[in-house]
Amino acid sequence: MSLKKNIEIKQFLFLLFVNPGTVDSIHAVQNIQLFCDKYLKGMYEIEIVNINEHPDWAMKENIVALPLLIKKCLCQKTA
Amino acid sequence: MVNKEDLQRGNSNADQDNTNRFELIKAKTGIQGLDDVTYGGIPENRPTLVVGNVGTGKTVMAMEFIINGITKYDEPGVFMTFEEKTDELKMNMMSMGYDLDKFISENKLYLERLHVDHIEIQETGRYNIDGLFIRLGAAIEKVKAKRVVLDSLDTLFTGLDDKILRSEFKRLFFWLKEKKVTTIITAEVGNVFLTRFGLEEIVADCVIELNCRVHNQIATRRLRIVKYRGSYHSINEYPFTLDQKGITIFPIVSESPQIIVSSERISSGIREIDEMLENKGFYVGSSILVSGSAGTGKSTLVSAFSEDACKNNKKVLYCAFEEAPNQIIRNMETIGIHLKNHTDSGNLRFYYSRPTLQNLELHLIAIRKIIKEINCTAVILDPITNIMYEDINSDMRTMLIRFIDYLKMEQITVMLTATVTTTSLQLIQSHEGISSIVDLCIMIEEKYIKHRHRKFLYVIKSRGINNSKKDYELLINPGGISVSPVEEEEHGIANNIMPCL
Numbered sequence: 001m002s003l004k005k006n007i008e009i010k011q012f013l014f015l016l017f018v019n020p021g022t023v024d025s026i027h028a029v030q031n032i033q034l035f036c037d038k039y040l041k042g043m044y045e046i047e048i049v050n051i052n053e054h055p056d057w058a059m060k061e062n063i064v065a066l067p068l069l070i071k072k073c074l075c076q077k078t079a
Numbered sequence: 080m081v082n083k084e085d086l087q088r089g090n091s092n093a094d095q096d097n098t099n100r101f102e103l104i105k106a107k108t109g110i111q112g113l114d115d116v117t118y119g120g121i122p123e124n125r126p127t128l129v130v131g132n133v134g135t136g137k138t139v140m141a142m143e144f145i146i147n148g149i150t151k152y153d154e155p156g157v158f159m160t161f162e163e164k165t166d167e168l169k170m171n172m173m174s175m176g177y178d179l180d181k182f183i184s185e186n187k188l189y190l191e192r193l194h195v196d197h198i199e200i201q202e203t204g205r206y207n208i209d210g211l212f213i214r215l216g217a218a219i220e221k222v223k224a225k226r227v228v229l230d231s232l233d234t235l236f237t238g239l240d241d242k243i244l245r246s247e248f249k250r251l252f253f254w255l256k257e258k259k260v261t262t263i264i265t266a267e268v269g270n271v272f273l274t275r276f277g278l279e280e281i282v283a284d285c286v287i288e289l290n291c292r293v294h295n296q297i298a299t300r301r302l303r304i305v306k307y308r309g310s311y312h313s314i315n316e317y318p319f320t321l322d323q324k325g326i327t328i329f330p331i332v333s334e335s336p337q338i339i340v341s342s343e344r345i346s347s348g349i350r351e352i353d354e355m356l357e358n359k360g361f362y363v364g365s366s367i368l369v370s371g372s373a374g375t376g377k378s379t380l381v382s383a384f385s386e387d388a389c390k391n392n393k394k395v396l397y398c399a400f401e402e403a404p405n406q407i408i409r410n411m412e413t414i415g416i417h418l419k420n421h422t423d424s425g426n427l428r429f430y431y432s433r434p435t436l437q438n439l440e441l442h443l444i445a446i447r448k449i450i451k452e453i454n455c456t457a458v459i460l461d462p463i464t465n466i467m468y469e470d471i472n473s474d475m476r477t478m479l480i481r482f483i484d485y486l487k488m489e490q491i492t493v494m495l496t497a498t499v500t501t502t503s504l505q506l507i508q509s510h511e512g513i514s515s516i517v518d519l520c521i522m523i524e525e526k527y528i529k530h531r532h533r534k535f536l537y538v539i540k541s542r543g544i545n546n547s548k549k550d551y552e553l554l555i556n557p558g559g560i561s562v563s564p565v566e567e568e569e570h571g572i573a574n575n576i577m578p579c580l
Binding site: 017019022024027028031051052055056058059062063064065066067068 | 191193194195200205207208209211213217239
C-alpha cells in the first residue's frame with residue numbers, strides 16, 4: 001500500500017448505509033466483510049446503518065443511492 | 080407502505096365520486112389561468128411533468144403550486160431541490176414575495192436539497208435509490224404533505240447510472256401514487272425526446288411544456304399541455320407572465336355560452352353621439368371601435384367617454400400605448416376634458432406601456448390583472464393598431480377576439496381606437512379584422528373642403544342599435560367637442576367617399 005510510506009494508518013472506519021431486506025444490501029454487507037477480512041484484518045471497523053431507522057442520517061450524509069459505503073479513516077502521521 | 084389513514088382517505092374519495100365517477104379528481108394549482116386550461120388542475124395523487132428550457136419558469140411554477148397548496152387549499156407540501164441550494168431558493172422566492180421560512184416554521188413546508196456529486200461517488204455493482212425514497216417518505220410524514228415537487232429530477236442522471244435510474248424512477252412514481260401525493264417533476268427539454276432523459280416515458284399522466292420564444296426581439300413565455308391522461312384539456316399554447324406576483328396565464332377558453340348580454344346603456348360622453356344611437360349611447364359590455372387617420376380626434380372621443388363614466392362614479396382603465404398619461408391629461412385639459420381629478424380620486428386608472436416592451440398578449444395579461452384589481456366598468460385601448468403593428472398573421476386578431484370575449488363576460492365596455500382608414504386597409508391587411516370583431520364602429524374622416532380641413536363622423540356599424548344614418552361633423556374646440564348634423568346642401572360633399580371597412 002503506497003499510503004503506508006508516510007502515513008501510518010491506524011484504523012479504517014467504514015459507514016455502510018443499508019436498507020435491510022433488499023438483496024443488494026445483504027450482498028453489500030457480505031462483500032464488505034469479506035473484503036476487509038482479506039485485506040485489512042484487524043484494522044477496520046464497520047458500522048452498518050439501517051437507513052430506515054435513521055432517516056435524518058440520510059439527509060446529513062446526503063444519501064440517494066443505496067447501499068452506500070462511506071470511507072472514513074482514522075489516520076496518524078508518522079514523525 | 081400505504082398506511083391505514085391513506086386507505087381510508089382513498090375510500091372516502093371513492094365514495095364522493097359515485098356522483099360523477101367519470102370525472103378525474105384534480106388538484107387545483109391555484110396558478111392564475113392554469114386551472115382553466117386544465118379544466119380544474121393537475122391530476123390529484125399522480126405525478127405531472129413540467130418540461131422547459133433554462134429560464135422558462137419551471138421552478139417558480141412548481142414552487143407556486145406548493146405555496147398555493149399551503150395558503151389556498153390547506154395542503155402542506157414538500158419541495159425537493161436537486162439544483163439550487165435551499166438558501167438560494169429561499170432568497171429567490173423572497174424576491175417574488177414568498178416567505179418560505181414562515182411556512183417551514185409553521186411545519187407546512189419541507190424544503191430539502193438533494194444532490195449527487197459524481198466526484199465524491201464511485202459506482203459499483205447494483206444499487207437503488209432507496210435513500211431518496213426514505214428521505215422523501217420522512218419529509219412527507221413530517222409535514223403530512225399532499226403535494227410534492229422534485230426539481231429537477233434529471234440532474235440525478237449526471238451522477239448515477241442511466242439504466243438503474245430509469246427503473247428506479249418508475250418505482251418512485253408508483254410509490255408516490257401510493258403515498259397519495261400530487262407531484263410535480265420538472266425536467267429540461269431534450270433534443271430527441273421531449274425531455275433530455277426521456278422522463279416523459281415514465282411520468283405519463285400529465286405533461287406541461289414551457290417555452291420561451293423571441294419574435295421581433297420580444298420574448299414571450301408560453302405554456303402548453305402536451306398530454307393529460309384521462310381528461311380533456313386545451314391544446315393551444317398560452318402565453319404567460321412571470322412577475323413579482325407569480326405566474327399568470329391568459330387562457331381564454333371559449334366560454335361564449337356564458338356571455339351575459341346586457342340591454343343596459345352607457346353614455347358615450349357626448350350628447351350628440353348618444354342621440355345618434357337611439358338617444359341612449361352604447362350597450363354596456365359592448366366593444367366600440369373609433370377609427371380614423373391621425374389627428375382626427377380618436378383619443379379625444381375616448382377621453383370624453385372616460386370623463387363621463389368617471390363622473391358617474393364608474394371605474395375606467397385607460398390603456399395608453401402612444402401618449403404618456405401626463406401628456407393625455409394635459410392635452411385633454413386644453414379642450415375642456417378634465418381627467419386629473421378622476422385619476423386623483425382613483426376612478427380613472429392609466430396603464431401605460433411602450434408597445435415594443437412586450438407583445439400584445441403580455442400587454443393583455445397585464446391589463447387583465449389591473450381589471451381584476453380595480454374592478455372597472457370600462458376599458459380604453461388607445462390605440463390598438465400600435466400593438467398590432469408587428470404581425471400580419473392572425474394570431475393577434477384571435478388574441479384580441481379572446482380579450483374582447485373576456486371583457487364581454489365581465490360586462491366591461493371596451494373602447495378601442497385604431498388608425499384605420501380606407502387607404503390603410505389596402506396596405507396593412509391585419510387591420511381589416513379589427514372592425515369585424517367589434518359591436519359598434521365609429522369612423523372619423525378628414526376632408527379638405529373649400530380650403531378647410533373638416534372632420535366627418537359616421538357610425539358605420541352598430542349591432543342592435545338603430546343608429547342615425549346622417550353624416551355628422553366633428554368640431555374640436557377649446558370649449559369642448561361638438562358634433563352636429565351636416566346641412567342638407569353639404570351632404571353631397573361629405574358623402575363623396577363612402578368608407579367601406
